[in-house]
Structures are given as structure tokens and as C-alpha cells.
Amino acid sequence: MKKSLGLSFGIAILIGGTIGVGILRTPGAIAGLLDNYWLIIACWFIGGLYILIGANSYAELATMLPKAGGSYNYIKRAFGDYAGFLSGWFDYITNAIPPAFYCIVISEYLVILFPTLESQMTVISISFLVAFTLLHASGVKSGSIIQQLTSLIKVLFFVALIVACFRYSGLKFNPIEKDTPFFEMGIVFGFFKSLQLIIGTYNGWHSVCFFAEEDENPGKNIPKSLYTGAIIVIVIYILINMAFFQVLPVSALANSPLVAADVAKVVFGNSGSVIVTVIAIFSLISILNAYMMIPARILFGLSRDGFFIQKGTKINKGGTPIVALMVSSLFGLLLISIGSFEILFSFATFMSVIVWGLAYCSLIKLRLKEPNLPRPYLSWGYPWSTILVIAATLALLAGFAFSDTKNFVIILIISFLSYPVFLLLNRRNKGE
Template sequence: MTSSAPGSTPAAEPAVPDRRTVSTTTATAIAIADMIGIGVFTSLGFQLAAIPSGFSILMLWIVGGAAALCGALAYAELAVAFPRSGGEYNFLSRIYHPALGFMAGWISATVGFAAPVALAAMAFGEYFAGVVPGAPPLFVGLAVAWAVTLILLSGAKLSTTFQNVSTLIKVALIAVFIIAGFSVPEPQPISFLPQPGDIGHILSAPFAVSLVFVMYSYSGWNAATYIAGDVRTPERSIPVAMLVATLIVVLLYVLLNAVFLYTTPMAAMTGQLNVAQVAGEHIFGATGGRIVAGLICVGLVSAISAMMWIGPRVTVAMGEDFPLLSLFSQRSRSGVPTIALLFQISVVTVLLLTQSFETVLEFIQFSLTLCSFLAVLGVIVLRVTQPGLPRPYRVWAYPLTPFVFLGVTGFMMYYLFSERPLQSLASLGLMASGLVLFFLSKRDFVRGEALQRAVKG
């Protein structure tokens, strides 16, 4: 603080913009938008190949939703105990060791969000070509990713409005699709009540394997924790946002799959990737494919916006902690993390131009799942090691809630490692590579402190 002469008016401190500008509504919208991507519109065809049962399919999405809800409630306890942006970077640093948190942040800051954004942008280009034949998918994908980035760079007010409106339109269009589906005059002869043999389906290996991909469709339930430092009244808003968002998405996912089965013969969907378009043709006729393609495009825009919003917050948090990365902590006057946002869109652009995003996604799945596992395990660790830690919110039904999530996530990691051992090991290797930067940053930090002490001395 600058000193002033006796009797004079103290020099005014520069105004610091309030970063906590995100409301409960916007935090909920971001979580919903991040969850509803393309997975729910494509996975049913592969599930039906081994689980030809309406009840069992719906139970698959209900079980996956319950696991996601357990994870969301556990993360909410961590987020209000440590109300800072950064997600797993923040949590694992506080619970275990800064090096582990840095490795988690390293994955998120580099490709953890950029690769899903690139995939969503490319999917947007492909589906947009279904609405406007002849449109170049790569160019369209790049255009939508950069357009969303420019909106986010413009400031918090426009970004908030865009996210809320685009998510509301997405949910409304899905609701219209569901209502139209249940209104078809000639539904399929399918029952959603338990039938003989359903227990066998639910206890089968295909059900367990399908659950892995269902959980990926639910990924994004933890979105609000990445922006905890920007949320107003996080102790109240974050638990509400995560609970409401997850419940809404579970309801939409169950109803969407019910509509697919209600309107379209199983034989027509089995093994098909474009299940939603096949169902759209049965609901809306010949133009159904274009209608569904447009619906998915709208949904992907809000998903891209959500991931572009929350990803840079991890980079900002790391930049605030480590001088070597301090460039990424810079914000505009309106609080936008400009450098971090431009860095993320640059990585997205490279992934799109090199068409390497699908490969990157395969390599990072194991490490991302491991980080979520360790974060939820941290709820139990902290209850034992820091029982007096202030917890404005405590996870419901503890310890059952975290144990459910840990069981499902543990199975996912076992499946990933057994089916894709090389990719899983490479994923751990990429995560561990962040240790090099961590120790370089730590050494820079220690040198800086020593220099400050020498100057003061």
C-alpha cells in the first residue's frame, strides 16, 4: 500500500473488479450444457446389440445418473470447503499434495478441455452439413469454436446471457422432441416395465460395459466446481447448481432413450451410430433427419461454450500459484481470463487442423477418470484427517454416496486399463509429465522468495 504524508488524503487503491459474477442459474446452465453433448444421441444403438430390453436400457441410464449424482454431491462438499476455481487441481492440491494437483491441472489446462471442445466442434460441422448440404465440416467447426470464444472474450455479461439462453434453447428443443415422440400415432410394441430376463441383463457384462459409456455421457456433472471462484455465494449456489443440473440431465436422458425405443424399431437402431436421426425420421418423417441434426447443432454450441468457459479457469488458478505460469493468470477489466482463453482455443485449433482430437481423447480418459476418483476419495480422507474443517455443505448419505461413485469409477478404470492398457499407461505418462513443469515452477517460486528476502534484508 502506498504511504501518504501526514494530514493528506490517503491514495485511493485501484478498484479490483468483483470476480464472483456467476449466479446459481448460470452455474446450473454451464453444468447442463457441459453434460448434454453428443453421447446420448449415439450410444443406444450399441447398447441394444446386447441389451434388447426397454426396462434394462432405462435402468442403465438411471444407474449411471445415480452414480453421477453421487459424484456431484461429493464434489459439492469439496467445492464449498475450498471455494476456489480449478476443479481437481484445487482439490487434489489441498487434499494430498500440490504436485498431484498440478498433474491434474496440467491435463485439464492442456488437452482435458481442448480435446472435447475440438470433438464437439467437429461434430457440429458434420451435423451442420446435414442441415446445409455441402457445408465444409472442418471450416464450420473452426468457425463455431472461434465464434464462441469471441463471445466469451467480450465480457461476463454477454457470456452469461449467451450461456443461459443457449442452454435454455437446448433443453426446450429436447423437451419438444420428447413430447413429439410420445405423441406418435403408432408407437412400438415395447414395455418399460420389468420383464422375465431383465435381471439377467442388468447383471450381465454387457450392462457393465455399457455403463462405462453412459458415464461418459454424464461427464460434466462437476462443471460448477471449475468456476467456484467466480460463483456468488458458492456455499449455497454450487450444491444447488450441481444437484439441479444432474437431476435435469438424468430426467432428459431417461426420457430421450424411452422416446427412441417408443418410436423406432429396435432392429432399425441396433448397431447404428446416428440413433437420434433414425428416430427423428420415424417421428417427423422424411425431414426428421435434418430436424434432429439442427437440434444436435444447437446443443453442441452450448456445450462448446460451457467447456470454453470453465477450462481456462484451471489455467488461471495454476498461473496464480506458480510464477512460471503467471502469464495465464491475467484477466481483462471485466474479469475474463483472456490469455488462458486464447491459449485453449489455440490448442483446439491445432487439434482440429491435425485431426488428432479423437486420439488425444483416448489417451486422456484414464487420467481424467483417476482424478475424479481421487477427488471423491478425498471427501473420505478429509473426514478422517481434518474432521474440524469447516463444511458449509456435507454430502448426503455419507459414506454411501462417495462409495457408490468410487465403485462405478473404479470399475471404469479397471475396464479402461484391461481393454486399453497402452492408452491408459500413456495417459498416466502424460499426466506425470506435468511433474517436470511443477518442479521447474516450484524452483522458480523458491528463488523468487529468496530474492525477496535478500532485498528486504
């Protein structure tokens, strides 16, 4: 693949691939689950701390094995072909789902501006998917330029919204509406369910790793991109939640599907709500652009190792893995037709955390198995920082399994069915 990407793209793809639909929609759901200001802020902080420690491990992995596809490469190298196959397809499904729900949510916001379009929501969603498929089919440079521009403007928009909310509220904290003991079973359930949603909003924090093979200097650019982008996202997420709850109390925003719009109506009036809706659409377009690029890189890596069709490795003149892009877009089209936001979001988060956990384990395995591999960046605090993030991942997965049994069962079924498929592909590859 062409080495045409740099540090500015790395930071932009991380910010653009993370900030978007989650932070605009999940605060209402989390407020409904916890109904406690400080517990909500603590959840966002814990989620941010988790991905920051994770970035430390990924910085070493991605610079050690700078290949298209990200996590899949590290897990395969550490634990063998089947682990690579399973994690690669988990990661692919996780990252091929977002374009569908971003298209769905963009159409929902457009209907707010133009209510007469309500009957055309599916058509609008599909139109955005097709338009961005054509954009990325034209080449990597087009997607890179749009990503950098939209990510910068998105950060400025969110900063402006945060400042406006704090100025309106006078920096006074809203009283906690209900103080429920944390160790009640319902609150424990709500806490882990909230963490699942929050980790979902942080999903995308390692986006730059998928493009390591296309980076001009991955040894320097990837660690800088990971830390810079992650810190910016964490700060924005915590501040935007604090800002929202300065304007309206937790109880008023509980279970609101569009928290940003509710807050904007109070701060700016009806016209301000329209402005924020436009900003939201723009923000979502930025994250959609990022996630149109990521799944194709994973599918390219899987194809190169014989875990998908050989044509999946085809690169067009613009540097785009064109067959992988088209297959991913068709998958997104199917999801637009059958999936709801909440179902897709929770499922993708569950699978993401599984892949991250396996990647963290692969760091320890590769340190022991291949100590002489070139490592341009060494994870600080190793092995304790890695052990800590593995323990946190196991705790999250246990909590998710408890609070989201349905998706846990689906993932177990997919895992069970994957092995016969792996054996068939292995037999085909050996036959070739």
C-alpha cells in the same frame, strides 16, 4: 475473479455443459455393444446414479474451497502439490478436449443440412472455435447470458422430442432382438465400454464447481445447482433413450452415428429430420459455449499456483482469464486437426473418472486432516456415501482399463512423464 454469477447460471452451465453431443451420438454405439433394451436403460440409470452420488461429495468440496479450477484445488489441498499438479493437468486436458469435438460434430451436422459444405468441414470447425473464443474474450457476462438462454431452449427442445417419440410409438416397448447372457465375456466388455461412453455423456455434471470463485453465494448456489442440474440431465437421458427405442428397435439403431436424425425421419418424415438436425446444432452450440469457459478456469488456477506461466492469471476487464482462454483455444485448434470423435471422447472420459476419484478421496482426507475448515454444506451419508462412490469409481476404472487398454497405456505414460515436469516447475518457482 469477479463475483458476478448466480444460481441460474449454475444450473444452466451444468445442463448446457452436459447435454449435447453424447446423447445424440452414443445411443447407437451402445445399442451395438449391448443389443438389449433393458440392459441399455440400466446402464444409463447406473451412470446417472453414479454422478448423483458424486454431486453429493462435490457439493461439500466446492463450498469448502470455492476457488476457480474445481477438482484440482481439493486434491492439491488434501494430497500435496504433485497430486494437485497431475490431477489439474488431467482435468485441464479432459475439459480442453470437448471444444474440439463439439466443433467437429457441429460441422458434421451442418453438412447434413448443406451437403455441398462437406469439403469445408475443418474450416467450419475452426470458424466456430474462433467465433466463441472472441465471444468469451469480450467478458463473462456475454457467455453467461448465452449459456442460460441456450440451456433453457435446449431442455424444451429435448422435452418436445421425447413427447413426439412416445406419442408416435404408442408407449409400446420394442421386443428385445437378442437375449444374450450377461456374464458372457463379450457382454461384460460391452457393458463397461457402454458405461465409459455413458459416463462421457454425463461429463460436465460438476461444471458449476469450476466457477465457484465467481459465484455470488457459493455456499447456497453450488449444492442447489449440482442437484437440480444433475436430476434434470438424468431424467432427460433415460427418457430420450426410452423414446428412441420406442420408435426403432435396438437392432435398427445399433452403431448408428446419428441416432436422433434416424428416429426423426420415422417420426416427422424428411422435413422433421431437418428440424431435429437444426435442434442438434443449437444444442451443440450451447455445450460448446460452456466448454469454452471451463478450461480457462482450470488453467487460471494452475497458473496461480505456479504450474503454468504466470501470465495465465491475467484477467481482462470483462472478467475473463484471457491468456488461459487463448491457450485453450490454440489447444482446441490442434485437436480439430488431429482427433476423431470416438478417440477424443473415450480418452476424456477415462481421465475424468480418475480426477473424480481423487476428488472423492480428498473429501475423506480433508475431513480427517482439516476438520475445522468452514463447510457450508455437509455431504449426506458421509463417510458411507463417499466410500460407495470411491468403490464405484475403482470398479469403473478397472472396467475401462480392461475395455480400453490403449487409452489406459497412454494415461500411464503421461503420468510417468509428468513427475520430471513437476520437478522442473517446482525448481523454477523456488528460484523465483
